[in-house]
Amino acid sequence: MADVKEKVQAEELDDDEKGKEDENWYQNAVRNADLADYSPVKGCMVIKPYGYALWENIQRALDKMIKDTGHQNAYFPLFIPESFLQKEKEHVEGFAPECAVVTHGGGKKLEEPLIVRPTSETIINFMFAKWVQSWRDLPLLINQWANVVRWEMRTRLFLRTTEFLWQEGHTAHATPEEAEEETKKMLEVYKVLAEEWLALPVLTGRKTENERFRGAVHTYCIEAMMRDGKALQAGTSHNLGQNFSKAFGIQFQSQAGPLAHAYQTSWGVSTRLVGAIVLGHGDEKGLILPPKLAPYQVVIVPIYKTDEEKQTVLARCREIEAQFKDRIRVHLDDRDQHTPGYKFNHWEVRGVPLRLNIGPKDVANNVVEIARRDTGEKIRGVSQDGLADYLTKLLDDVQKALFERALKFRSEHTHKAANYDEFKKIIENNGFIEAHWCKDGECELAIKDETKATIRCLPFNFEPKQGKCVRCEKPTDQVVVFARAY
Amino acid sequence: MADVKEKVQAEELDDDEKGKEDENWYQNAVRNADLADYSPVKGCMVIKPYGYALWENIQRALDKMIKDTGHQNAYFPLFIPESFLQKEKEHVEGFAPECAVVTHGGGKKLEEPLIVRPTSETIINFMFAKWVQSWRDLPLLINQWANVVRWEMRTRLFLRTTEFLWQEGHTAHATPEEAEEETKKMLEVYKVLAEEWLALPVLTGRKTENERFRGAVHTYCIEAMMRDGKALQAGTSHNLGQNFSKAFGIQFQSQAGPLAHAYQTSWGVSTRLVGAIVLGHGDEKGLILPPKLAPYQVVIVPIYKTDEEKQTVLARCREIEAQFKDRIRVHLDDRDQHTPGYKFNHWEVRGVPLRLNIGPKDVANNVVEIARRDTGEKIRGVSQDGLADYLTKLLDDVQKALFERALKFRSEHTHKAANYDEFKKIIENNGFIEAHWCKDGECELAIKDETKATIRCLPFNFEPKQGKCVRCEKPTDQVVVFARAY
Numbered sequence: 001m002a003d004v005k006e007k008v009q010a011e012e013l014d015d016d017e018k019g020k021e022d023e024n025w026y027q028n029a030v031r032n033a034d035l036a037d038y039s040p041v042k043g044c045m046v047i048k049p050y051g052y053a054l055w056e057n058i059q060r061a062l063d064k065m066i067k068d069t070g071h072q073n074a075y076f077p078l079f080i081p082e083s084f085l086q087k088e089k090e091h092v093e094g095f096a097p098e099c100a101v102v103t104h105g106g107g108k109k110l111e112e113p114l115i116v117r118p119t120s121e122t123i124i125n126f127m128f129a130k131w132v133q134s135w136r137d138l139p140l141l142i143n144q145w146a147n148v149v150r151w152e153m154r155t156r157l158f159l160r161t162t163e164f165l166w167q168e169g170h171t172a173h174a175t176p177e178e179a180e181e182e183t184k185k186m187l188e189v190y191k192v193l194a195e196e197w198l199a200l201p202v203l204t205g206r207k208t209e210n211e212r213f214r215g216a217v218h219t220y221c222i223e224a225m226m227r228d229g230k231a232l233q234a235g236t237s238h239n240l241g242q243n244f245s246k247a248f249g250i251q252f253q254s255q256a257g258p259l260a261h262a263y264q265t266s267w268g269v270s271t272r273l274v275g276a277i278v279l280g281h282g283d284e285k286g287l288i289l290p291p292k293l294a295p296y297q298v299v300i301v302p303i304y305k306t307d308e309e310k311q312t313v314l315a316r317c318r319e320i321e322a323q324f325k326d327r328i329r330v331h332l333d334d335r336d337q338h339t340p341g342y343k344f345n346h347w348e349v350r351g352v353p354l355r356l357n358i359g360p361k362d363v364a365n366n367v368v369e370i371a372r373r374d375t376g377e378k379i380r381g382v383s384q385d386g387l388a389d390y391l392t393k394l395l396d397d398v399q400k401a402l403f404e405r406a407l408k409f410r411s412e413h414t415h416k417a418a419n420y421d422e423f424k425k426i427i428e429n430n431g432f433i434e435a436h437w438c439k440d441g442e443c444e445l446a447i448k449d450e451t452k453a454t455i456r457c458l459p460f461n462f463e464p465k466q467g468k469c470v471r472c473e474k475p476t477d478q479v480v481v482f483a484r485a486y
Numbered sequence: 487m488a489d490v491k492e493k494v495q496a497e498e499l500d501d502d503e504k505g506k507e508d509e510n511w512y513q514n515a516v517r518n519a520d521l522a523d524y525s526p527v528k529g530c531m532v533i534k535p536y537g538y539a540l541w542e543n544i545q546r547a548l549d550k551m552i553k554d555t556g557h558q559n560a561y562f563p564l565f566i567p568e569s570f571l572q573k574e575k576e577h578v579e580g581f582a583p584e585c586a587v588v589t590h591g592g593g594k595k596l597e598e599p600l601i602v603r604p605t606s607e608t609i610i611n612f613m614f615a616k617w618v619q620s621w622r623d624l625p626l627l628i629n630q631w632a633n634v635v636r637w638e639m640r641t642r643l644f645l646r647t648t649e650f651l652w653q654e655g656h657t658a659h660a661t662p663e664e665a666e667e668e669t670k671k672m673l674e675v676y677k678v679l680a681e682e683w684l685a686l687p688v689l690t691g692r693k694t695e696n697e698r699f700r701g702a703v704h705t706y707c708i709e710a711m712m713r714d715g716k717a718l719q720a721g722t723s724h725n726l727g728q729n730f731s732k733a734f735g736i737q738f739q740s741q742a743g744p745l746a747h748a749y750q751t752s753w754g755v756s757t758r759l760v761g762a763i764v765l766g767h768g769d770e771k772g773l774i775l776p777p778k779l780a781p782y783q784v785v786i787v788p789i790y791k792t793d794e795e796k797q798t799v800l801a802r803c804r805e806i807e808a809q810f811k812d813r814i815r816v817h818l819d820d821r822d823q824h825t826p827g828y829k830f831n832h833w834e835v836r837g838v839p840l841r842l843n844i845g846p847k848d849v850a851n852n853v854v855e856i857a858r859r860d861t862g863e864k865i866r867g868v869s870q871d872g873l874a875d876y877l878t879k880l881l882d883d884v885q886k887a888l889f890e891r892a893l894k895f896r897s898e899h900t901h902k903a904a905n906y907d908e909f910k911k912i913i914e915n916n917g918f919i920e921a922h923w924c925k926d927g928e929c930e931l932a933i934k935d936e937t938k939a940t941i942r943c944l945p946f947n948f949e950p951k952q953g954k955c956v957r958c959e960k961p962t963d964q965v966v967v968f969a970r971a972y
Contacts, residue, residue, distance in 0.1 A: 037613065040570075041563045041600065046613055049558035049628070056559065072535035073542065077527045078564075078602075078633055078649050079586075084526075097593050100565075102602065104587040105648075106637030114527065116564075116588065116602070127523065127532055136823070142535070147564055147633065151592030162591075163564050337622070 022228045027157065029278050032349045033287045036157045036274075043155045043162030050350065051158075051274060053295035055165065058273055059145065061197045061293070062167065065189045071141040071169060076123050078147075079114035084122040087247040091121065094214025098150040100162075116149040121215060121240070121266055124170045125248040132172055132262060134253045139182070140172040140262075158275030159232075159486050166270035172250060172262040176241070179263035183239040186267040187220045190235035198273060199290040199402040200224045200280045201410055202234060203432075203481060205457030210441050216266075217241035223456040223481070225410040226279040229430025231456045231483035234276050237267035279486070281374075281402055287351025288374050290402050291395040296331040298324075298391060299347045303340045303359035316363045316384075320356070324388035328395070348373060353398050354391065374398050374405070414481075420471050423482070427453050433482040434462075438469035447471050453482040508714045513643065515764050518835045519773045522643045522760075529641045529648030533757065536836065537644075539781035540760055541651065545631065547683045547779070548653065548755065551675045557627040557655060562609050564633075565600035570608040573733040577607065580700025584636040586648075602635040607701060607726070607752055610656045611734040618658055618748060620739045625668070626658040626748075644761035645718075645972050652756035658736060658748040662727070665749035669725040672753040673706045676721035684759060685776040685888040686710045686766045687896055688720060689918075689967060691943030696927050702752075703727035709942040709967070711896040712765040715916025717942045717969035720762050723753035765972070767860075767888055773837025774860050776888050777881040782817040784810075784877060785833045789826045789845035802849045802870075806842070810874035814881070834859060839884050840877065860884050860891075900967075906957050909968070913939050919968040920948075924955035933957050939968040 030036055035051030047055065063073075079102060085092045100116040103109060117123065124142070132140060145167050152162050169186060173179040187204055194202045202222035213219045216238035224234045244250070245261040254260045281288040291297050302317045304310040314334060321332050331352075333343050340357070347355055355371040362368055368387070370379040372394075382390060413431035417423035426433055437444065437455065447470075448454050457480070464477035516522055521537030533541065549559075565588060571578045581604045588600040603609065610628070618626060631653050638648050655672060659665045673690055680688045688708035699705045702724035710720050730736070731747040740746045767774040777783050788803045790796040800820060807818050817838075819829050826843070833841055841857040848854055854873070856865040858880075868876060899917035903909035912919055923930065923941065933956075934940050943966070950963035 037616070039563045039609070040567060040612055041565045041609075044563035044565060046563065047561040049560045052560050053558070055561075072539070074535050074538050075533040075541075075651065077525045077530035077532065078635065079527045079530060081526060099591070099593075100588045100600075101590040102586045103589045104599075105585070106639070107583050107585075113590075114586075123525070123527070126526055130523070149564065153592070165561065 023156075025282075025284075026275075026279060029282050029286045029349075030157045030275075033278075033351060035278070035287075038157075041162075043152050045155075045157050045161050045163075047165075047271065050295060054274055054277070054289070054293060055271055057293040057295065058193075058197070059167075062189075062193050062269065063145075065193065066143050066167070066169065069141075069185060069189060071143045071171075074142050074144060075146070076120050076127065076144060078117055080117050080120070080123045082113045082115055084126060085115055087122060088215045088243055090243075091215035095119065095150075098152070100149045100151060117146070118148055118150045119266075119268070120144060120146070120148075120168055121170065121244055122248070125244045125250060125264070128170070128172055128245075128262070129248045129250045132250050132252050135174050135255045138172055138174045138252060138262065139178060141169075141182075142171065143167055143169045156275070156486075158271055158278070161271075164270050164272065166268050168268040169266060171265045172245065173264070174252070174254065174260070174262070176263045179241070179265050180239055183220060183237045183265045183267070186265070187222065187235070187237040190222050190237065190267070190269060193269070194222055194224060194234055194276075195403065197290065197292050198234075198277055198280070199292075199399055199406060200234070200276060201403065201407045203457055203459050205459035205462075205481070207236075207457060208441065208444055208455050208480075210444055211455065213238045213266075215240060215243055217243065221457055223483075224276055224280055225406070225413060225432060225483075226276075226486065227282060227409070228279070229413045229432075229483075231432065231485040232272075232276050232279065233456070233485065234273060235267070235269040238265060240264040240266060275486075280406060282351070286349035288402065289351035289353060291353045291399045294351065294353055295329065296347075296350075296352050297328050297395055298330045298354045298356060299343075299352045300330065300332045300356045300358060301340055301343045301347070302332070302334060303357055309360045312363055313358060313360060317358055320358065320368070320384060320387060324391060327388055328391055344371075353395060370394070372398060374402055417470055423453075423470050424451055427451050427482070427484065430484055432456070434479055435470035435482060436465075436467035436476050437478050437480045438472055438474040438476045439478050440469075440472070440474075443469060443472050447482070452484050454485055456481045456483050456485065509642075511768075511770075512761075512765060515768050515772045515835075516643045516761075519764075519837065521764070521773075524643075527648075529638050531641075531643050531647050531649075533651075536781060537760060540763070540775070540779060541757055543779045543781065544679075544683070544759055545653075548675075548679050549631075551679065552629050552653070552655065555627075555671060555675060557629045557657075559631065560628050561630060561632070562606055562613065564603055566603050566606070566609045568599045568601055570612060571601055573608060574701045574729055576729075577701035581605065581636075584638070586635045586637060603632070604634055604636045605752075605754075606630060606632070606634075606654055607656065607730055608734070611730045611736060611750070614656070614658050614731075614748070615734045615736045618736050618738050621660050621741045624658055624660045624738060624748065625664060627655075627668075628657065629653055629655045642761070642972075644757055644764070647757075650756050650758065652754050654754040655752060657751045658731065659750070660738070660740065660746070660748070662749045665725055665727070665751050669706060669723045669751045669753070672751070673708065673721070673723040676708050676723065676753070676755060679755070680708055680710060680720055680762075681889065683776065683778050684720075684763055684766070685778075685885055685892060686720070686762060687889065687893045689943055689945050691945035691948075691967070693722070693943060694927065694930055694941050694966075696930055697941065699724045699752075701726060701729055703729065707943055709969075710762055710766055711892070711899060711918060711969075712762075712972065713768060713895070714765070715899045715918075715969075717918065717971040718758075718762050718765065719942070719971065720759060721753070721755040724751060726750040726752060761972075766892060768837070772835035774888065775837035775839060777839045777885045780837065780839055781815065782833075782838050783814050783881055784816045784840045784842060785829075785838045786816065786818045786842045786844060787826055787829045787833075788818075788820060789843055795846045798849055799844060799846060803844055806844065806854070806870060806873060810877060813874055814877055830857075839881060856880070858884060860888055903956055905959075909939075909956050910937055913937050913968070913970065916970055918942070920965055921956035921968060922951075922953035922962050923964050923966045924958050924960040924962045925964050926955075926958070926960075929955060929958050933968070938970050940971055942967045942969050942971065
C-alpha cells in the first residue's frame with residue numbers, strides 16, 4: 001500500500017502548500033468536523049457520514065422545492081458519447097478540456113470514446129428530442145440528482161473537486177418567455193434555499209459574457225459572501241434559448257401549427273453548498289451549522305463524577321431526550337471514555353447549534369444548561385419541563401441570528417469604489433465592491449488580471465445610473481459587484 | 487443525429503430478436519408504463535420520471551431501515567485506481583472483464599488508468615484502513631447510494647444494465663461472529679423490503695461456491711419467483727471474512743491488546759428491484775404496483791359529457807382529492823383531450839392500485855366507483871364521506887392480496903424432483919425445484935449446461951435430509967432450490 005499512501009500525502013501537501021491562513025482554517029475546519037476526507041484518487045473526496053448527513057438535509061429541502069414547482073426527478077446515463085459533446089460548439093469548447101474519457105469497456109477498446117458526464121445537457125436533450133413532439137408535451141420539467149466529473153488541477157474539499165454531487169434541472173418550453181420565467185423561478189428557489197436553509201444572504205443577478213455557462217444565452221447566479229469577505233458562487237440558472245434544441249433537434253408541433261424548436265433552461269447546485277456553510281458561518285473553533293440543516297440540532301452531554309451520579313444523570317438525560325426526539329434531531333453523547341470537556345470541544349468543532357449540559361445539580365433542580373454554538377452564550381437554569389417548545393423556539397432564533405449576522409457582515413464588507421486606486425486598495429481586504437463597469441469584456445479581464453477580482457454579477461436590483469467605469473473611466477450606466485471569489 | 491438514432495434502434499432490435507413472448511411482454515410493460523427508455527449509450531438506460539418515482543419510494547423505505555439498524559450514509563469516489571482492484575485476487579478476476587476504464591483526464595493520458603466502480607469494496611476498504619485504529623472504532627457501519635458500471639453484452643431495462651443505481655453497505659467488525667450476524671441481519675432487512683414493501687415473497691439462503699461474490703467467504707441472497715416461474719436474485723449480503731481487511735491492511739488494536747484484522751461484510755440491492763416488481767406482479771395489461779411503493783396509490787378519473795357536467799364533476803373530484811391527499815398519494819387526471827376510456831387504460835398499464843371513477847350520478851348520489859387494479863373488481867356506491875379511511879384500508883388489503891397471490895403462485899410452482907428425467911421435464915415450464923444436490927460444483931455446472939437451471943440457494947430453513955443428488959445420484963443430505971433465472 002505504500003505507493004498509494006504516499007500519493008495521498010503528496011496531494012495533501014500540494015493542497016496545503018499555498019500556506020494561506022484561511023486555506024488552512026478551511027481545511028482544518030472540514031477535516032476536524034469529520035465532513036470529508038481526501039481519497040487516493042486525485043481530486044476526488046470521500047464525503048464522510050457527518051458531511052453526507054448535511055448534504056442529505058440540503059437535498060431533502062431542495063428536492064421538495066423542486067417537486068413543489070412542478071418538476072419530476074429522472075435519471076440519465078453517466079456516459080456521454082464523445083460526438084454528442086461536439087454538437088453544441090461553445091459547450092464542447094467549455095467542457096472538453098475538463099473531461100474524463102472512457103476508452104475501454106468489457107476488455108475491448110471502444111469504437112467511440114465515452115465522456116464521463118461533466119454536465120448532462122447533451123445526453124438529456126438527445127432524449128428530449130425523442131419525447132417532445134407536440135406543444136402538449138411542453139413544458140417538460142425534469143431534474144436529476146447525480147455525480148459529475150470535471151478534471152480539476154487544484155482542488156479543495158467540497159469547493160472544487162474532480163467528482164462532485166449535484167442536481168441538474170433541464171426543461172423545455174414552447175416560448176422564450178416561459179423559458180425566461182423558469183430560469184428566474186429556479187434562481188429564486190436557490191435564493192430561498194440559501195437564505196432560509198443555509199442562512200446565507202445571496203445577491204442575485206446575471207453573469208457577464210465571460211462568466212456565462214458555455215452553451216447558454218445567459219446565466220443567472222446566486223452569490224454569497226464568505227467570512228473572509230470572498231465571494232462564493234452558490235448556484236446558477238441558465239437560459240439556453242434554442243442552442244441545444246437546435247443542436248439536438250428538439251422540435252414540436254406548435255399550437256398554431258408549424259414545427260418549432262423548444263426554448264430551454266438548465267440549473268444546478270452542488271455539494272459546494274456544504275463548503276459554503278463552513279466558510280459562511282464558521283469561526284476560529286470550526287463549524288457553526290444552521291439549525292434547519294444540522295445533522296444534530298441538539299447534543300446532550302451528561303456530567304458526572306461518581307458511578308451513582310452517572311446512573312442518575314444518564315437516566316434523566318434519556319428522559320429529556322425522549323421528550324423531544326420526535327421533533328428535534330438530538331444526540332445523547334453517552335460515551336464513557338471521554339470527559340465532558342472533550343465532548344464540548346467535539347461538538348463545537350462540528351457546529352452543533354445547541355448543547356445541553358446536565359449534571360447532578362441540574363437533575364436535582366429540574367433544570368438544564370444550554371450552550372449556544374453561534375454566540376457562545378450559556379443559558380442557565382432552563383426548566384426541564386416544556387423543553388421541546390423551548391428548544392424549537394431557540395433553534396429558530398439561532399437560524400435567524402445566523403442569517404442576520406451574515407447579512408450584517410456582508411453589509412459591513414460591501415464598499416463603493418470611485419476610482420481604480422480606491423478599488424485596488426479596498427480589494428486587498430476582500431469584500432464586495434459596487435462599481436461602474438464599461439460592459440467591455442477586455443476591461444473585465446484586465447481587472448481580474450490586475451486585482452484577482454471578478455464581476456460576480458450584474459445584480460437584478462441595481463438601477464442604471466450614470467457614471468464612469470472604475471478602471472477605464474468610460475461613461476456607463478452599469479453598476480456591478482466585484483469580488484475575489486472561491 | 488442519424489448515426490446515433492440508428493444505434494439506438496439497432497440496440498432495440500438486438501434486445502428484441504430473442505423473440506420470446508415473455509421478453510416482449512416485459513419490454514412492452516416497462517415501456518408502456520413509461521418506467522424507462524433506451525439511451526444512445528449501449529447498455530445504459532434512462533429512468534423516466536414514473537420509474538424513478540418508484541425507485542425513490544424503494545429508496546426511502548430501505549434507507550430508513552438501513553439507518554434504523556445503525557448504519558450511516560457516506561459517499562466514496564466513482565473512480566478506483568486500477569491497482570486497487572488487483573489487491574484481492576478473486577475480486578479482480580471476477581470484475582476485471584466487466585470494467586469500464588478511464589485512460590484520459592483533463593486532456594492527458596493518465597499515469598494509472600481509473601476503473602469506473604463496478605462495486606466499491608476496494609476504494610472503501612482503503613479508506614477504512616485509515617479510519618480503523620482501535621476496537622473503539624468498530625463496528626464501522628457504512629452505506630452508500632451510488633451508480634455503478636458493469637459492462638454487459640446483453641442488457642434488459644432494470645434487470646441487467648451496464649450502469650445501474652444501487653446501495654452498497656460496507657461494514658467492519660472486531661469478531662467473525664459479529665460480521666456473520668451483520669451479514670444475516672441485512673439479508674433480513676432485504677427480506678422485509680421484498681415482502682412488506684414489494685409484496686414479493688422471497689427465499690433466503692446461501693449461494694453455492696460457483697455463485698458466490700468474488701472476494702467473499704460466502705454470499706447470502708433473497709430469491710423471488712417471477713410470474714413466468716423464473717427466479718430473480720433480488721439482493722445479496724456477503725460475509726467477506728478478512729479477505730479485504732488483509733488486502734487493504736484494516737487493522738485495529740483489539741480490546742485484549744494485539745493488532746487484529748477486521749472482519750467485514752458488504753450487501754446491496756439495485757434498480758433491478760423495479761424490474762422485480764414488474765415481473766413479479768404484472769399481468770397481460772401491464773404493471774400492477776404494490777400500494778406501499780406506487781408513485782400514485784389512487785387516480786381519480788372524472789366522467790362527464792356536457793360542459794355543465796364537467797364543472798360539477800371536476801369540482802367534486804377536487805373536493806374528494808382534498809379529503810385524503812395528505813394521507814394518500816393521489817392524482818386527479820383532469821386532462822380534457824382524453825376520454826375516460828383512454829385514461830382507464832393509461833393508468834392500468836401503469837399499475838395504479840386504485841382508480842376512482844366519478845360521474846354526474848355519483849356526484850348526485852354522493853358516491854364513487856372504485857376499480858381495483860389487482861383483481862379488476864369494481865366496487866360501486868362507496869360513500870364519498872370517510873373516503874380517507876376507506877381507501878387507506880383498501881390499499882392495505884391490496885398490498886396483502888398481492889403478497890398472498892405471489893405466495894400462492896410460488897407454492898403452486900414449486901416442485902420436488904425425484905430424478906433427473908423428472909427434473910428436466912418440470913424445468914421446461916420453469917418454477918422452483920427442490921432437489922438433492924451432491925455439493926459438487928461440477929455437477930451443478932453440468933445441470934446448468936443441460937437444463938439452464940441454476941442453484942438459486944441453499945435455503946436457511948431446509949433441514950438436512952438423506953437422499954440422492956438429482957443428477958449424479960450420489961448420496962447427500964443437501965436439499966437446494968433450482969430454477970431458471972433472470
